[in-house]
Amino acid sequence: MAEADADIIVRLDGVEKHFGAVHALDGVDFAVRAGECVGLVGHNGAGKSTLMHVLAGTLAPDKGGIAIGGAAQSGYTVTLAQALGIRCVFQELSLCPNLTVAENARINHASLKGIGWRRRAGDLILAKLDEIFPGHGIGPADVVRDLPIGKRQMVEVARAFTVTIDPLRLVILDEPTSSLDAQTAGQLLAFVRRVVADGASCILISHLLGEVLENSNRIVVMRDGKVIAADKAAAFDRDKLVTAMGAAGKPVRVATERTAERDSTTPIRIRARPERQADGAELVAHEGEIVGLAGLSGHGQTELLLAIFNGAARRTDRIEVTASVALVAGDRQADGIFSLWSIGENIGIRSIAQLRKGMLISPASEDEFAASWQKKINIRTPDIRNNILSLSGGNQQKALFARALGSDARIVLMDDPMRGVDIGTKREVYELIRQEARGGRTFLWYTTETDELEHCDHVYVFRNGRIVADLRRDELTEEKVIQSSFQATG
Amino acid sequence: MLAGMTPRRLLRALLPALSLTLILIGIAWLNPRAISYFGFTLMLNLAIPIALATIAQMFVITGNDLDLSIGTFVGFVGCVTATWLRDEPLFGTLVLVGAIGVYAALGALIHLRNLPSIVVTLGMSFVWQGLAILLLPKPGGKAPDWLLHLMGFKSPWVPFPIIAAIVIAVVAHIGLMRTSYGAVLRGAGGNPVAISRAGWSLLKTKVAMFALAGLFGVLSGMALIGITTSADANIGNGYTLLSIAGVILGGGEFVGGRVSPIGAVIGALTLALAASPLLTFMHIPPDWQVGANGAILIIVLAARALISRREG
Numbered sequence: 001m002a003e004a005d006a007d008i009i010v011r012l013d014g015v016e017k018h019f020g021a022v023h024a025l026d027g028v029d030f031a032v033r034a035g036e037c038v039g040l041v042g043h044n045g046a047g048k049s050t051l052m053h054v055l056a057g058t059l060a061p062d063k064g065g066i067a068i069g070g071a072a073q074s075g076y077t078v079t080l081a082q083a084l085g086i087r088c089v090f091q092e093l094s095l096c097p098n099l100t101v102a103e104n105a106r107i108n109h110a111s112l113k114g115i116g117w118r119r120r121a122g123d124l125i126l127a128k129l130d131e132i133f134p135g136h137g138i139g140p141a142d143v144v145r146d147l148p149i150g151k152r153q154m155v156e157v158a159r160a161f162t163v164t165i166d167p168l169r170l171v172i173l174d175e176p177t178s179s180l181d182a183q184t185a186g187q188l189l190a191f192v193r194r195v196v197a198d199g200a201s202c203i204l205i206s207h208l209l210g211e212v213l214e215n216s217n218r219i220v221v222m223r224d225g226k227v228i229a230a231d232k233a234a235a236f237d238r239d240k241l242v243t244a245m246g247a248a249g250k251p252v253r254v255a256t257e258r259t260a261e262r263d264s265t266t267p268i269r270i271r272a273r274p275e276r277q278a279d280g281a282e283l284v285a286h287e288g289e290i291v292g293l294a295g296l297s298g299h300g301q302t303e304l305l306l307a308i309f310n311g312a313a314r315r316t317d318r319i320e321v322t323a324s325v326a327l328v329a330g331d332r333q334a335d336g337i338f339s340l341w342s343i344g345e346n347i348g349i350r351s352i353a354q355l356r357k358g359m360l361i362s363p364a365s366e367d368e369f370a371a372s373w374q375k376k377i378n379i380r381t382p383d384i385r386n387n388i389l390s391l392s393g394g395n396q397q398k399a400l401f402a403r404a405l406g407s408d409a410r411i412v413l414m415d416d417p418m419r420g421v422d423i424g425t426k427r428e429v430y431e432l433i434r435q436e437a438r439g440g441r442t443f444l445w446y447t448t449e450t451d452e453l454e455h456c457d458h459v460y461v462f463r464n465g466r467i468v469a470d471l472r473r474d475e476l477t478e479e480k481v482i483q484s485s486f487q488a489t490g
Numbered sequence: 491m492l493a494g495m496t497p498r499r500l501l502r503a504l505l506p507a508l509s510l511t512l513i514l515i516g517i518a519w520l521n522p523r524a525i526s527y528f529g530f531t532l533m534l535n536l537a538i539p540i541a542l543a544t545i546a547q548m549f550v551i552t553g554n555d556l557d558l559s560i561g562t563f564v565g566f567v568g569c570v571t572a573t574w575l576r577d578e579p580l581f582g583t584l585v586l587v588g589a590i591g592v593y594a595a596l597g598a599l600i601h602l603r604n605l606p607s608i609v610v611t612l613g614m615s616f617v618w619q620g621l622a623i624l625l626l627p628k629p630g631g632k633a634p635d636w637l638l639h640l641m642g643f644k645s646p647w648v649p650f651p652i653i654a655a656i657v658i659a660v661v662a663h664i665g666l667m668r669t670s671y672g673a674v675l676r677g678a679g680g681n682p683v684a685i686s687r688a689g690w691s692l693l694k695t696k697v698a699m700f701a702l703a704g705l706f707g708v709l710s711g712m713a714l715i716g717i718t719t720s721a722d723a724n725i726g727n728g729y730t731l732l733s734i735a736g737v738i739l740g741g742g743e744f745v746g747g748r749v750s751p752i753g754a755v756i757g758a759l760t761l762a763l764a765a766s767p768l769l770t771f772m773h774i775p776p777d778w779q780v781g782a783n784g785a786i787l788i789i790v791l792a793a794r795a796l797i798s799r800r801e802g
Contacts (some may be wrong), residue, residue, distance in 0.1 A: 025593045078688070095684060096680035096684055097680050098676055106673050110689070112670060123714060
């Protein structure tokens with residue numbers, strides 16, 4: 001190990017990071033050597049992004065050690081990471097839209113100052129853009145907000161590779177090609193191979209497995225906050241990666257007595273086609289069905305749910321909804337709860353029409369309504385009139401379910417509602433959903449947790465805003481979902 | 491500077507100058523004699539303090555905040571200038587420097603406690619007003635002589651307010667738009683997460699923005715007293731909204747770090763012209779002058795919205 005350690009740029013030992021009940025990183029050992037490109041793959045919530053933030057110094061780990069160039073680091077920060085030569089291209093763009101390209105380059109280089117800094121910053125970024133993306137057509141005086149998203153990503157990538165006084169030893173690229181067309185993506189990957197050949201290192205995170213397989217020397221597979229496979233890239237192929245990302249071919253349990261057969265006698269409740277769907281594929285949901293929306297997060301599932309929600313009020317040519325709709329938001333704090341209201345008011349808001357007495361809301365019937373739902377789905381609180389924030393995250397989510405299920409809506413849309421919810425609450429809610437479905441309600445359930453798909457009668461897998469697979473319950477395996485979520489080639 | 495701009499962005503950048511030109515044409519049509527050395531000196535009499543207050547507000551808006559206390563702060567500075575700064579220059583200077591320090595501390599407070607700047611500065615506006623009334627319960631005091639001489643300066647050919655406005659615009663433009671730290675300050679308004687990920691302190695940028703606002707607020711109050719010669723605790727109250735209007739007229743936006751110092755000064759000039767005492771002599775009632783300010787603001791914002799919509 002001793003001689004192999006000499007060229008290790010960064011090493012993580014047993015790094016852990018928790019967000020509440022969620023173990024984003026659960027004891028990760030990870031190392032990058034000089035002159036290698038490490039591919040990092042994993043399904044939703046595997047911990048890739050958290051790992052990257054730890055490496056970049058933007059998140060401090062709860063436990064475990066970071067060593068850069070063989071020296072253990074305590075008090076590891078962004079500034080230190082930069083001084084040690086670690087750069088990051090984040091998936092959500094981190095350019096300042098109100099600044100020019102040259103000014104954005106300056107933001108990352110504290111040494112670009114004094115007379116003539118604009119020209120030097122402009123020259124620096126332009127030279128790197130020319131090197132990576134010949135014929136890019138970007139000027140250093142262009143304001144970033146005026147650039148299309150693809151060009152912004154080019155600037156972001158080029159900026160990470162610019163060098164002033166700090167060395168460049170490791171560049172972490174998170175989905176660097178997501179907004180690039182095939183040609184520029186090819187230019188970038190060719191450049192990455194050149195940089196690696198010159199002795200710098202890269203970590204490449206991508207959902208395009210072909211991209212990872214072709215450009216990495218070594219591939220690390222993560223699942224549930226742990227590294228579960230790490231080997232030379234040549235030892236993997238697409239199927240092996242897919243198998244490793246799932247739990248080694250674990251079939252999805254067919255847990256309930258519900259039949260998988262599509263009953264054509266029940267009426268169709270929803271018929272919807274994603275905006276970017278080129279072929280004729282569409283999502284169909286019958287009465288009493290639980291339909292799952294799967295795939296990597298951010299690939300058009302939420303957009304379709306919102307389109308269906310809007311479609312219920314105003315029919316469009318690609319969305320047809322034949323019953324009333326309620327939405328259970330995924331981002332509780334932003335879209336779900338009214339944080340100044342009581343639990344009862346939060347539950348009753350969707351059903352306010354039934355809780356009226358003349359022109360006014362009747363507090364008595366609101367309390368009664370809330371209390372009945374509190375009992376029904378077991379919201380743990382001494383008093384339903386307490387503020388909603390007095391509840392734990394899981395119980396807040398239950399209140400949101402009560403809001404939707406207590407309403408007159410025949411269709412319930414769920415936007416990844418179980419994020420950060422403990423397992424006990426999840427089980428209770430799953431049972432509730434099955435009960436309600438038996439009672440004739442239709443559920444559309446976007447989830448990033450593959451385990452939850454086992455509760456669905458039918459699963460649609462999304463990629464790049466399109467439906468790419470349409471799986472019946474009896475055909476559903478985790479492997480198939482991952483296979484469809486990840487693309488073979490760029 | 492204008493190189494590489496799309497026609498729409500150019501149009502957007504020229505909009506403040508265009509509105510100022512239209513106002514001037516309007517005035518020239520109403521009274522051709524107003525377009526003269528003397529006319530401009532009279533009409534733009536109060537433009538210097540308004541421009542300085544607008545620049546102060548602009549620094550705060552760059553960081554996605556709003557300063558509702560700048561008006562009463564200008565009034566407070568005015569009272570200090572007309573009393574302590576004249577009678578005990580050293581103590582007066584210390585008080586004014588301390589006031590800038592208070593502004594910087596407010597920036598730190600807003601950042602560290604994650605407070606809404608509107609609430610903090612609204613509270614501070616009453617503090618400044620109270621201090622000003624304690625200091626000068628009745629209108630009075632007198633500006634220091636050197637300040638009277640400075641503000642009463644008669645420049646050859648070009649009226650002094652215009653020269654002063656150009657100097658203010660150029661200094662603020664170089665400071666915020668051309669220096670390397672100015673880019674970081676504006677970036678902190680555009681994408682704070684990116685700035686902190688690049689290793690900059692958001693606390694420092696916030697403190698710098700508020701300290702600069704305090705500095706320009708002090709300059710505004712002093713300039714105002716240099717023109718009016720004596721002070722009144724309520725003298726600056728109108729400046730809060732005028733300064734916000736000036737920044738927005740000049741092409742700034744409330745969020746996103748998108749501001750223009752030159753535009754802000756032009757916006758301040760536009761508002762100063764529309765409210766100038768000369769209009770009263772042209773038989774335009776004062777009520778209509780206030781209305782004129784509002785109308786200008788609405789028309790310019792509507793024009794900008796139209797341009798931006800086509801942009802998008």
